[in-house]
Amino acid sequence: MRKLTYFIACSIDGFIGDPSGDATAMYPFVDAEFLEFLKTEHPETVSTPGRRALGFDDLENRLFDTIIQGRSSYDLALKEGVTSPYAQMRQYVASRTLTESPDPQVEIVSADVVGKVRELKAEEGELGIYLCGGSQLAGALFDEIDELIIKTYPIVYGTGMPMFGSGFAVTEFTLGEVRSFGNGAVVRTYSRKR
Template identity: 75%
Template sequence: MRKLTYFVACSIDGFIGDPGGDAGPFMPFVDEEFLACLTAEYPETIASQGRRALGVDDLENRVFDTVVQGRASYQLALDIGVTSPYAHLRQYVASRTLAESPDPAVRIVADDIVGTVRELKAEDGEFGIYLCGGSQLAGELIDEVDELVVKTYPVVLGSGLPMFGSGFDVGAFTLDEMRLFGNGVLVRTYRRKR
C-alpha cells in the first residue's frame, strides 16, 4: 500500500501561510543548503516552473509520483498562468468550484476526495502520494495521512492558515527524523502510529 505524505511548510506557530494563504514569509529561508536538500531528497516537491528555473527539471522522482492539492493551492499556479504546476507527477485537485480542468494533465475531484485518495493508496507502486497543501484539504484527509514532513521556518505569523483546517479526531504520530539547517529551518518527519 502506498502512503500519503503531507509535506508542508509552516511557521513556528503552525501556520502554512498568512490569512490570505500566502507563504511568502518563508521564502527568505529557502537558501542554498536547504534547496540542495530538497533537490536531493524530494525533487518532485518543487513545482515544474521552479525546477526549470533551478535547472533540475531532469531529476527523477525519488519519493512521489502523484500530487494531491486543494483548490486554493492550485489557484496560486493558475494566477500566474500555469495550468499544470507539477507536470512531472500525476496531478489531482480537490475542488467543488472548478467545473472542468483547465489542463488535461490535471484531474479535478469534485467530491469524495477521501475515496479518491484511498484508491490511489491502494495502487501498486514504489512511490507515494504528495499532499501538497491546502489547510482545509489536509483537515479532510487527516485520517489518510501516513506521514508528515513538516518544514518549520523560524518565523511567527501570529495568524493565518493552520496546518489542518477542519475538525478531526486526535491522531498520534511518532517522530522518525529531525534535521536542523543553518538558516534555522527545522525539518521533522513523523509516521502515523497505527
C-alpha cells in the same frame, strides 16, 4: 499500500500562511542550502517551472509520483499562467467549484476526495502520494494521512491558516528523521501511529 504524505511548510506556531493563506513570509528561508536539500531529497516537490529555473528538471522522483492539492494551492500556479504545475507527477486538484480542468494533465476531483485518495493509495507502486495543501484539504484527508514532513521556518505568525482545517482530534505520530539548516529551518518527518 502507498502512503499519503502531507509535505508542508509552516511557521514555528504551526501556521501554513497568514490569515488569508499567504505564505510569502517563509520564502526567504528557501536559501541555497535548503534548495540543495530539496534537490537531493525531494526534487519532485519543487514545481516544474521551479525545477527548470534551478536546472534540475531531469531528476527522477524519489518519494512521490502523484500529487493532490486544493483549489487555493492550484490557483497560485494558475495566477502565474501555469496550468500543469507538477508535470513530473500525476496531478489531482480537489475542488467543488472548478468543474473543468484547464489542462489535460490535471484531473479535478469534485466529489469524494477521500474515496479518490483511498483508490490512489490502493494502487501498486513504490512511490507515494504528495498532499501539497491546503488546510481544508488536509483536514478532510486527515484520517488518510500516513506521514507528515513538516518544514518549519523560524518565524511566528501569531495567527493564520492552520496546518489542518478540521475539528479537534488528538492523534499521535512517531518522530522519525530531523534535519536542521543554518538559516534556522527544521524539517521533521513523522509517521502516524496505527
